[in-house]
Amino acid sequence: MKTHFIAIGGSAMHNLAIALKDKGYQVTGSDDAIFEPSKSRLEKKGILPQELGWFPEKITSDIDAVILGMHAHQDNPELAKAKELGLKIYSYPEFLYEQSKDKTRVVVAGSHGKTTITSMILHVLNFHQKDVDFMVGAQLEGFDCMVKLTQDNDFMVLEGDEYLSSPIDLRSKFLLYQPNIALMSGIAWDHINVFKTFDDYVEQFRKFVASITPGGVLVYNEEDAEVVKVVEGAENYFRKIPYKTPEYEINNGKVHLKTEMGDVPLSVFGAHNLLNLEGARHICQQLGIMDEDFYEAIMSFRGASKRLEKVEREDKGVLYKDFAHAPSKVKAAVKAFCEQFKDEKKYGFLELHTYSSLNPIFLEQYDHAMDGLDEAVVFYSEDALKIKRMEPISPEFIKEKFKNEKLRVFTNAEELHAYWETLDKTQGVYLMMSSGNFGGLDLTK
Template sequence: MKTHFIAIGGSAMHNLAIALKDKGYQVTGSDDAIFEPSKSRLEKKGILPQEMGWFPEKITPDIDAVILGMHAHQDNPELAKAKELGLKIYSYPEFLYEQSKNKTRVVIAGSHGKTTITSMILHVLNFHQKDVDFMVGAQLEGFDCMVKLTQENDFMVLEGDEYLSSPIDLRSKFLLYQPNIALMSGIAWDHINVFKTFDDYIDQFRKFVASITPGGVLVYNEEDAEVVKVVEAAENYFRKIPYKTPEYEISNGKVYLKTEMGDVPLSVFGSHNLLNMEGARHICRQLGIMDEDFYEAIMSFKGASKRLEKVEREDQGTLYKDFAHAPSKVKATVKAFCEQFKKEKKYGFLELHTYSSLNPVFLEQYDHAMDGLDEAIVFYSEDALKIKRMEPISPEFIKEKFKNDRLRVFTNAEDLHAYWQTLDKTNGVFLMMSSGNFGGLDLTK
């Protein structure tokens, strides 16, 4: 099968391209910019475009599938050529469904926690050598590629994202998967640039629940009021399995899960991670993994990439980085960090980086998000606001919305970096939260 990727360099797209190459497909692609690690990984497989840009001449009648990435625009010249030739054009999730329509599809959805839960499930299955197809949005220890597609596997585990499928398919990605087994971890307004109201955002989850195949299973977080409302209002037939935060204790800096089989030592911390773990346990049960086997495997789970991930520093300082940027994720991450490090001086840095996080209306959601930290720092770039054609935001406005008078606010990278250099990294613990990179800050030094 011959496939061509429009915008092959994306974090999800390049993994799918590699998976298809490994499956024996003929793979080509284009992009206007490709960064690491996508660049090296595509090059290693021999599918890195020789030059950057869009080339309609690459689109030929013998292509079986064109896979369109969200990074491309509606007026992309390669897309126009594919339409002109009448080629089959897939969005990323549409193509994944096509590859898995004869399998049992397990879809993990939610505003927060879905990457970690999916990673936990895959870690347990990998530990017990249970082979499944999968797609997950973060790099996971023990896995070379974060997409796997085979002919023979019976199950496919998919991280279900509520964001749009492609520039020409404005459905939420997870609405294309039609899960047999699903999980919903939580609902908190996100992607405000696409979903203008909270009800519009919630409606995607209503549709997701409605897309569960008849007689399927939904594992859901019963501690989330919005999730419960969506589940209770569903009219289609499926089995409902609720879960909640399990009992645990912290002793000498180590987290222990309290189970019927005794205390289980963990390599991760935070009540939100234990809640995620409980959801993963129920999904693994559906896949034939008994609780005893789940606990044996989960002890060695160290977390998904950039989810409370410890950074090894030259000075041996204690620093964690986290992808958290949406309000609900920031609040959960800060709470976990403060609970884990009660005695140490705690520094928390947050970069407001996305369109949503810089929207004045959406900023209301960050109230008290940084409470509990000894030093709370927010960084956003005034230049980024200009590039996004957004109105200027004052540091005072940020403090007001965070409801934190002690908040330090930096609006340019140079000032932030200068402040960073004044801090003794071995005196205290540091939490760095961003989907960006704090203006190029090196966290290892």
């Protein structure tokens, strides 16, 4: 099968391209910007475009599938050529469904926790050498590629994202998967640039539940009121399995899960991660993994990339980074960090740089998000606001919305870096929350 990727360099797209190459497909692609690690990984597989840019001449009538990435625009010249030739054009999730429509599809959805839960499930299955197809949005220990597609596997585990599918398909990605087994971890307004109201956002999850195949299974977080409302309002038939935070205790800085089989020591911490773990356990049960086997495997799970991930520093200081940027994720990460290191001086840094996090209306959601930290810092770039054509935001406005008078606010990367240099990283513990890099801050030094 001959496939062509428009915007092959994306974190998800390049993994799919590699998976198809490994499956024996003929793969080509284009992009106007490709960064690491995508560049090296595509080059290693021999599918890195020879030059950057869009080339309509690459689009020929013998191509079986054109896969369109979200990074491309509607007026992309390669897309125009594909339409002109009448080629089959797929979004990323649409093509994944085509690859898995004859398998049992397991889809993990939710505003927060979906990457970690999917990662936990795959870690347990990999530990017990149970082979499945999968797609997950973060790099995992023990996995070379974050997409796997085969002819023979019976199951496919998918991280279900509520964001848009492609520039020409404005459905939420997870609406294309039609799960046989689904999980919903939580609902907290996100992607305000696309979903203008909270109800519009929740509607995507109502549609997701409605897309579960007849007689399917939904594992859901019964501690989330919005999730419960969506589940109770569903009109289609499926089996409902609720889950909640399990009992645990912290002994000498180590989290121990309280189970019928005794205490289970874990390598992750935070109540939200234990809630994620419980959801993963229920999904693994559906896949034939007994609880005893689940606990044996989960002890060695160290977390998904950038999810409360410990950074190895030259000075041996204690520093964790987290992808958290949405309010619910920030609150969960801060709460977990404060619980885990209650006797240490705690520093927390948050970078605001997505469209949503810089929106004055959405900023209301961050109230008390940094409470519990001894030193709390928020950084955002005034240049980023200009690039996004957004109105200026004052540090005082940020403090007001966070409801934290002690908050330090930086709007200039150089000033933030200068403050960072004044801190002795061997004293106290540090939590760095961003989907960016704090203006180029090196967290290892």
